[in-house]
Amino acid sequence: MPSRDEIFEKVKAALVDALGVDEDEVSPTATMVGDLGAESIDFLDIVFRLEKAFGIKIPRGELFPEDVLSSTEYVADGKLNAAGLAALKARMPFADLSKFEANPSVQNFANTLTVEDMVRYVQSKVGG
Amino acid sequence: MRWFWIDRFEEFVRGKHATAVKNVSLAEEHMHDHFPGVALMPNSLIVEGMAQAAGLLVAEAIDYNRRVVLAKVAGAEFHFDAVPGDTLKFHAEILDLKPAGSLTRVKTTVGDEVQGEAEIFFAHLEPGDGVPKLFEPEELLRWLDQMHIYDVGRDESGQPLTRPDW
Numbered sequence: 001m002p003s004r005d006e007i008f009e010k011v012k013a014a015l016v017d018a019l020g021v022d023e024d025e026v027s028p029t030a031t032m033v034g035d036l037g038a039e040s041i042d043f044l045d046i047v048f049r050l051e052k053a054f055g056i057k058i059p060r061g062e063l064f065p066e067d068v069l070s071s072t073e074y075v076a077d078g079k080l081n082a083a084g085l086a087a088l089k090a091r092m093p094f095a096d097l098s099k100f101e102a103n104p105s106v107q108n109f110a111n112t113l114t115v116e117d118m119v120r121y122v123q124s125k126v127g128g
Numbered sequence: 129m130r131w132f133w134i135d136r137f138e139e140f141v142r143g144k145h146a147t148a149v150k151n152v153s154l155a156e157e158h159m160h161d162h163f164p165g166v167a168l169m170p171n172s173l174i175v176e177g178m179a180q181a182a183g184l185l186v187a188e189a190i191d192y193n194r195r196v197v198l199a200k201v202a203g204a205e206f207h208f209d210a211v212p213g214d215t216l217k218f219h220a221e222i223l224d225l226k227p228a229g230s231l232t233r234v235k236t237t238v239g240d241e242v243q244g245e246a247e248i249f250f251a252h253l254e255p256g257d258g259v260p261k262l263f264e265p266e267e268l269l270r271w272l273d274q275m276h277i278y279d280v281g282r283d284e285s286g287q288p289l290t291r292p293d294w
Contacts, residue, residue, distance in 0.1 A: 017202060041199045044229040045249050052224070060228065 001127055004119065007054075011118050014049035018042055028116040036115075050118075056125045063121055064113075065091045069106050080104040094120035133177035134218060136274070140281040142289060143189040145221040148181040148275070154212035169210040174244055175201055178234035182220035182248050184275065186230045189222065192292070194252035195262055199229065204246035214238045228252055265294035 002010075012026040019036050032038040038046070047058045061067050068074055068091060074084025085104055089097060100112040134148040152169045153159075159167040179198045187196040210216050217237045224231045229251050236244040253259045263271070269292065272278065281289035 020202070041229075041249075041251055044226070044251070045200060045202075045231070048224045048226075048229075048231045048249075060226070 004123065007122050007126070008115075008119050010053045011050070011115065011122060014046060014053055015115065015118075018045045018049055026115055028114065028119065030115050031111050032113045032115070032118070033110040046118075050122060054122055054126055056122070058125070062091070063118075069109055075106055078105050078107065080106060080109075092117075092121075094124050131173075131176065132180070132271075132274075133173055134180050134275070136276045137181075137184075137280055138217075140185065140188075140277055140289070142281065142283045143185075143222060143225070144284070145219070146181060146185045148177070148218040148220070150177055150216045150218065152210050152212055152214045152216060159212060167212050169212075169214070169216070171204075171206045171209075171244060174206070174210065174216065174236055175204060175246060175248075177216070177218055178220070178236065178244075178246055179248050179250075181218040182222075182232035182234050183250060184272070184277065185220050185222060186225065186232065186250055186252075188277065188281070188289070189225060189230075190227075190252065192268070194227075194254060195259055196230075196250050197253055197262075198248065199251040200249040202247040202249065204244070206244040208238075208241070208243060210236075210238060210243055216243065223247075265292075269294050 008028065012023060015021065015026050015036060016023055019038055019042055021036050025036060030036055043064045047063060050056065051058055065088060068084060068087050071084070074080055074087060080088065085101060095113060095117040097112065100109060133150060135150050136148065138147045138149055140146040154167055158170065162168060162170055183196045183198065215238065218234055219237065220232055220234045222230060222232050229249065232248045232250070234246055234248055235242055278289055278291040283289055
């Protein structure tokens with residue numbers, strides 16, 4: 001099983017290629033959207049690159065659960081309700097959602113995911 | 129009017145790879161100003177040709193069920209300029225394909241020399257509201273025929289491709 005640092009380096013390379021950012025911009029605390037400028041189409045590109053780099057399969061919606069964030073069952077007035085938050089946590093055990101919980105507006109979610117979340121997600125996949 | 133930046137396919141293997149050809153000609157009007165006296169095929173238009181070659185390969189692989197839209201170009205590099213009289217070949221391969229998008233790599237060559245290369249990423253959009261229709265079916269079929277896809281195309285087992293009945 002690769003070490004956390006090995007995973008981080010490969011994740012960094014995937015993000016540099018997909019987003020055209022410099023290596024030193026890809027710090028563990030950098031947010032995918034706010035700091036690295038990822039747009040929605042970039043996330044699919046990142047999925048392709050992570051799958052190739054680590055030899056894993058990433059089912060649709062697992063890394064970026066867009067279906068939860070657009071569900072009328074979970075979203076009211078642009079905010080995720082308690083059931084939605086629970087669903088998100090269940091789907092994304094690798095992500096630190098504590099900041100998002102304080103202000104669970106869907107718009108805010110884009111600035112929640114960090115590079116470290118990507119690393120933890122890959123760890124959960126390669127660690128079996 | 130549409131801009132067509134490939135002339136036809138020379139080989140086309142469903143879901144895998146394809147080679148398209150373009151003859152660069154001084155008769156093309158854009159060459160007259162790019163640049164006067166030193167005509168060069170703009171690399172931006174070669175990228176469009178890359179997207180057309182790889183985009184048709186992807187669209188055929190998913191039975192034209194979604195709209196294949198150029199989303200990103202990564203790592204584009206050009207090693208020399210294509211000029212009138214050159215025959216540009218576009219070598220496209222599908223690196224990865226999912227229902228929502230695909231990643232392809234395209235190299236262009238003139239003779240034995242690699243002229244350019246890029247990774248082209250496509251989004252596959254569901255037909256519906258908010259997604260503009262790119263072609264009428266008969267118009268698309270005319271283009272596919274013009275590209276000789278059903279003359280040279282083969283499926284995964286080497287059998288000729290079946291021309292859609294639109």
